[in-house]
Amino acid sequence: MRPRILMTDPAHFEVRYAINPWMRPADWAIEHRPAAARCWRALRRALEAAGADITVIEGAPEWPDMVFAANLAVVFDGQCVLARFRHAERQGEEPRFRAALASTELGEVDEIVSLPPGLIQEGAGDFIWDASRQMFWAGFGQRSDKAAALWMGDALGAEVVPLELATPRFYHLDTCFCPLSGGHVFYYAPAFTAAALRSIRARVAPDARIEADAEAAAAFCVNAVNLGRSIVMAKAPRRLRSSLEELGYHVAEVDLAPFILSGGAAFCLTLRLDTAPMRAASFQTSMGVLT
Numbered sequence: 001m002r003p004r005i006l007m008t009d010p011a012h013f014e015v016r017y018a019i020n021p022w023m024r025p026a027d028w029a030i031e032h033r034p035a036a037a038r039c040w041r042a043l044r045r046a047l048e049a050a051g052a053d054i055t056v057i058e059g060a061p062e063w064p065d066m067v068f069a070a071n072l073a074v075v076f077d078g079q080c081v082l083a084r085f086r087h088a089e090r091q092g093e094e095p096r097f098r099a100a101l102a103s104t105e106l107g108e109v110d111e112i113v114s115l116p117p118g119l120i121q122e123g124a125g126d127f128i129w130d131a132s133r134q135m136f137w138a139g140f141g142q143r144s145d146k147a148a149a150l151w152m153g154d155a156l157g158a159e160v161v162p163l164e165l166a167t168p169r170f171y172h173l174d175t176c177f178c179p180l181s182g183g184h185v186f187y188y189a190p191a192f193t194a195a196a197l198r199s200i201r202a203r204v205a206p207d208a209r210i211e212a213d214a215e216a217a218a219a220f221c222v223n224a225v226n227l228g229r230s231i232v233m234a235k236a237p238r239r240l241r242s243s244l245e246e247l248g249y250h251v252a253e254v255d256l257a258p259f260i261l262s263g264g265a266a267f268c269l270t271l272r273l274d275t276a277p278m279r280a281a282s283f284q285t286s287m288g289v290l291t
Contacts, residue, residue, distance in 0.1 A: 003052045003227050004108055004273040006069050010040040012059040013067040015262050019087045020171045022263030036258035040067070043232065043266060046252045050230035055273070057100040063093045068264045069271040070174060071123040072097040076156045077276045078110035083123035086143050108273040113155060121148035125172035125268060127160075129275045130179035133203065135159035139173025141166075141193075158277070161203065163196040174267040176217060180226050182248060186210040188217040210247075216240045220256065220265035234265040 013036050015028040044054055059066045066072070072093060074081045082098060085091045101112060115121055126144040128137050136156075138149030141164040153160030163173060167190070170176040176191035185204045189197060189211055201209070212222050215237050224233035231249050234256040241251045256265045 001274070004055065005047060005052045005225075006055045006057065006106070006271040006273055007040075007044060007269060008057055008059045008067045008069045008072075010036050010059070010067045012061045012064050013040075013259075013262075014064045016064055017089050019089055020263040021169050022261065024261070027261060032258045032261070039254065039256050039258055040269065043254045043256065043269060046232045046254050047225060047227070047270070050225075050227040050232055050252065052227055055104065055106065057097075057104055060092075060096050063090070063096060065090055065262065066093045066096060067259075068125070068262075068268040070125040070268050071172070072271060074121075074124050074127045074152065074156075075108060075271065075273050075275060076129065076158065078108060079113055079156060080109045080111065081113045081115065081121070081152055081155065084115050084120050084148075085122055086120050106273060115148060116151065119148040119151060120145045121152065122172060124271055125174040127152060128173055128177065128179060129272070130185075131181065131278065132179065132183040134278055135161060137173060137177060137179065138162045139165050139177070142168055142171040144172075161199055163199060164193040165191060165196070166193045167191060170217070171263070172268075175220065175223050175263070176212075178222050178224050178226065178267070180210075180231070180249065181228055184208045184210050184247065186212060186222055186224070186244075188212040188214075188222055190214075191217070210243070212240070213237075220260050223265040223267045225266045225270055232266050234260065 015023050015025050072083055121144045126139040136158055138160050140146040140149055140162050146162050149160055149162050170191035176188040178186040180186055220234045221236045221240055224231050229250050232252045235253050244251050259265055
């Protein structure tokens with residue numbers, strides 16, 4: 001089955017305010033808007049070339065960050081848990097996305113679930129499925145609550161490993177952590193607390209850990225979309241691309257500079273709709289399980 005991914009039309013994207021250290025509204029110029037549209041289309045083409053089917057929903061002029069679809073929800077095994085945002089600048093996206101779900105034909109969504117009152121959880125950007133280990137890694141401490149991650153594990157019937165994020169610069173887990181289909185985990189160690197690093201190292205063998213350096217992390221390469229052997233990411237340092245290719249992955253690079261100005265890249269711009277527990281053997285290769 002082809003992976004199903006949701007994206008939000010970028011027509012209303014701009015950097016209008018600052019809710020993370022990457023966002024500098026003074027650096028945003030009118031020419032960035034058409035550049036963002038071109039980059040978004042290039043990302044869509046790269047994802048389709050990697051085998052994905054793309055569903056697009058409309059954004060809204062009042063909510064420019066709605067383009068970062070990963071933060072809108074977590075979809076797992078037919079259940080869609082809607083995000084609840086910490087910052088007022090994004091809270092208006094919640095009813096917009098609920099309305100989009102009601103009007104868009106999304107066959108993977110059977111049930112829409114809301115978080116209990118008082119819990120903050122910012123979607124798949126802080127709740128990432130690891131198909132090789134059949135579990136979620138959950139970021140907390142910057143934008144999402146640990147209690148919300150634990151609640152979501154119970155609600156979705158899945159194992160969850162919470163990872164505390166150490167710095168506002170890497171404010172969502174997807175900015176610094178990416179499980180790969182061959183069983184590898186690609187991550188930027190300085191983004192995590194010592195306890196979080198112990199959790200990663202306890203569950204990921206040394207030869208399966210790929211540590212990004214500061215250059216790759218700042219280029220938002222860890223914020224990547226992995227589909228089988230393909231990894232779609234922002235423009236990467238040559239040595240990173242070579243390292244991933246040596247492990248058997250195909251790297252597709254996309255210029256995502258306008259979105260990096262807002263603190264997001266490939267993963268942030270996508271929401272996987274067909275994530276589900278493994279019910280039957282996936283095809284095996286020398287790399288391990290690929291989904």
